[in-house]
Amino acid sequence: MTPPAHALLDGWESFYVIIGSSAAALTGLQFVVIALVAEAHLANSSREIDAFGTPTIVHFCAILLLSAILSAPWRSVSSVAIAIGICGIAGVVYGAIVVRRAMRTTDYTPVLEDWIWHAVLPLSSYAALAAAALTLTRRPEASLFVIGAAALLLLFIGIHNAWDTVTYIALERFPSNERGDRS
Secondary structure (H helix, E strand, O other), X not given: OOOOHHHHHHHHHHHHHHHHHHXXXXXXXXXXXXXXXXXXXXXXXXXXXXXXXXXXXXXXXXXHHHHHHHHOOOOOHHHHHHHHHHHHHHHHHXXXXXXXXXXXXOOOOOOHHHHHHHHHXXXXXXXXXXXXXXXXXXXXXXXXXXXHHHHHHHHHHHHHHHHHHHHHHHHHHOOOOOXXXXX
């Protein structure tokens, strides 16, 4: 018999407070990144933002949602499993949309690192959430660790992708000859 939801989730409260708060703060910083893109007057179109900027916000929001779901006072684990499963499936669908958008970009051609960080890792995280939701009622402890790992991976993906965007802007806006490099 599966223990009550609160008995399983109480031990995860601090974890989700930490990553949920981090995701919320980083969402705000991503708005600054987008403002930098606009200020830099780069040749990026809305296709590039849709493929590489918006998903970062979606991943941070997914972490916030997961944190809220796993901090709510659920009566049954099956209700938690349904909510997590919906998040996982929605994330996989959105990940497929992001892949399609990245394939259609015109001002920037994604490289292998982009495909890994913007497609493979997010899709893997959301698929892991969906899979963990399926096993949550039968193997709750292991499933909760998978959910936690997927949420943490989404946080790292968001951090990496935001940083990647900022460094791209810095290099595009200030090419090496304008920074005083002699190479």
